[in-house]
Amino acid sequence: MRGTLQRVQTWAERRLPALTRYRRLESLPIELHRRRIYIVPTGFGIGFSLLLLVMMVGALNYANNAALLLTCLLGAASAASMLVAFRSLDGLRLSHVRAGHAVAGQPIELMLEFDSHRGRSAIRVDAGHDSTAFAIDAGGSTQVKIALPTVRRGWQPLPRLRLWSSWPLGLFRAWSWLYPEQSVLVWPQPETAGPPPYAAADDARHMRLHQGDELAALRDYRAGDPQRHIAWKASARHTNLLVKDFEQPQSRPQWQLDWRQLHGLDHEARIARLARWLGEAQSQRHNYSLWLPSNEIASGNGPLHYARCMSALACMP
């Protein structure tokens, strides 16, 4: 059933220009308007209208005008709910898409930011198999997180997003397709096991992360400096407190990760290994630099540095 539906949908998108118009990529922000919102009754809507029909025939048969009036009222309210469903999407705006970080094979988190003049409820966004519901206050904006499955490293275009709502009564389903012109970068998947970049004994002597003990200079006191570092004698000669500054020795080992070291491995395996090394270096708080044929990243550490290195790896041809 579902497969048939999807085939019909694919066929319709190929053959019907009105449906395929929005197959093209669109730049953000995307605002929904009447020409791109579709609406059909749900299964419940069809069942409910059949019930209304039965009630109407019954009321007519028994010449029961009060029942007929209420049936008409319920029917008219159902029809009005169709307009409400349409309005819950009309004018909605997707203003930003922000992507998180993920390695290939793991879902990547997307942050969609919607805004609207009107308050809206029960809008759902489908991306792939993932469905999330959200509401917006009048004049406000909402960030919706969705998880996008990834397969391989590199730039991955956003899939078509489906915004839909069956608000308010679940009788009608209004939907619209969004195809934002934006890609997310998927990092390479690190290999699961392999040799370390250096022998373990190599860096054991560098594992001190505390401050050094060679006095380098005096500097002004900053809030939070330990009391025992204050240079009391020197401070007495100045108007403000001076603190003894100890030089950080080269306490962290310097990992030089180099594409050229990895002979005998194929292209993707090299990337996977470098990715694992980057991860280890990051978790063990080493300083590391990366050399790639297309790119060279100087030594550094921290999450930003890590992201830069991984992105460079992901962008490898």
Added chain:
Amino acid sequence: MHAMTPPPRKSRVASVVDTRAFDLLSLTIAFVLGLHAMHLPWWLGIALALILGWRWWQRRQRTGRVPRWFKLPLLVLLVLAVIAHYGSIFGRAPGVALAVGLLILKLLETESARDVRVGISFACFALMAALLFDQGLIATLVVALGLLPALATLRALEPAQAPATLQRTLLPGLGLLLSALPLALLAFLLVPRLSSPLWGAPSPNEARTGLSESMSPSGFTDLLTDDRPAMRVSFDGAPPPANLRYFRAYVMWNYDGSSWSYADVVNHAPAELKAIGIVGYRISMEPTHQHVLPMLDMPLGAPTGATLRADRVVMADKAVNDPLTYTAQSAIQYRLQPELGVRARNLGLSLPVGFNPRTLALGQQWRQRYGSDDAAIVQAALTLFHDGGFRYTLAPAPLGHDAMDDFLFNTREGFCEHYSSAFTVLMRDAGIPARVVTGYQGGYWSKYGNYLLVRYSDAHAWSEVWLAERGWVRVDPTAAVRPQRVSLGAAAAADGQLPWYESRWLQSLRNHWDIVNRWWGQGVIGFDTLRQHGLLTPFGIRDVDTATLGVLLAISSMLFIAIGLAWALLRRQVGDPLRAALHELERKLARKGIVRRPSEGPQHYLSRAARALPGQRDELATLMRCYLELRYAHDEPPPESLRDFRRTVRDFRVVRVVK
């Protein structure tokens, strides 16, 4: 290469409904149960309420369906109970009992959103079924009220909403219903009515009280305390005075010693009538499930679908199972049947043998005293009632075997039935042909509605005696005892004997409220094929047939859809008036090809426009300066400057493009 397929993800939309939706569904179903409680046997109502309450409590403790071994026996029990009580599961009352029971059993297995939707659909159906019992204004409004929790339940099924309050739960449904009302009314007016039912119309299961074909001692008391409307009468001219508002229903000849009864004589021609004062009127009567149509005094003919019987009693061809409106003409002054045949005379004098010896003696004694002066005998009887210590009461002492003897000589208390019966027996004993007539007398004249409201409690019984050369003459012996009964009505006559809810001020309140009921009864309940076809008479179309109605319905529905679409597509300009004014300016410039780029600020854009339009450089420069000042020099731009700016933008015309 590590190409991994993503693991199948479970949908995040929960399949189990939350407590709020379930509570609202329970509320809806409780409403339905409450609405039907009167029609259900009391033990079934209580049992269903207990099941409902238990399930609600159980679902709050722990979600999950009730096990099947618990549900199935309940289902069997329900069907058995309905069959045991009603004898069948078909028909209106058993069908409704079954439907309400099934609805509550459905709640036992309600867990998913789909279950809730099915339950709500079913609840809507059961709500409408309540209107099969009573389609009055109040009942309809109450049923409409039941739609609110139903709609709220459907809303509660939707994910991601603002936090719910009572207001936010029920009011949007009300708004939806109100906005749907115009379309609903239109559809109601135009949906073609069936001229004959597609399948059997429901048979009335409960006998309503109303005038019956026989008049027995206690039968009338129920009627006299039933103050539901029986019929509403509007007159062509001024209404007849209060003491002439006699509506005849049955004429009763046969007396068996305890009760009077009507015998339908089909093949007799109506009695000859010489009419003098004629009144035209229209009666809308409530269903009685009987054939008789009450007529003001002496009808000249029968309305269509009814026949005039021998004693100018009007019988409808079909029992009146739905509200019925008919027009007729009647004589208020008349001479009925000046020549009485021998057979009719004998019938009008016959009495059961061996009953009421003292009454018989009194009648014969009057005959001897007054000779052949029948009118004097009638007067003597009325004088007896007036001066003989008789009392009008709705709760008289019971009468024995010789009922009329008991009444005339012992208890001397009673109401119209006793008086008319005793009077007629007395007349027959004295040799004057006489008969009992039942019907309605009086009614409440509504000044604002311009109609006469007749209640069941206005039921009355009186006599007709045959006098030579005058024919049948109406004599109301109750009036001799209690003149108020005739001049002021039943409630005045029964002063102080009615229960509190029929006290005078409440009664008057209800009389006024009846205008609304009448409007509802005529405008909504009585809107039938005939009225529908005459719908467009004011617009010159005499008879609208079904096809035209369909076309009209289609056209006007489209009209409403267009209005609805216009509303749906409307986008209010909200927010900043300054930005709106700038947008207007941008639109004007864009029409001449100067389009603001997404990355362009207002200053850059307007400078570019000024360069493109050298003729209006100063104007544009001023506008730009104004805009920048309004935008950035104040937290809140002063309203008068803002107004000036908007006016300047409105008046701005792009005159010439030199590019």
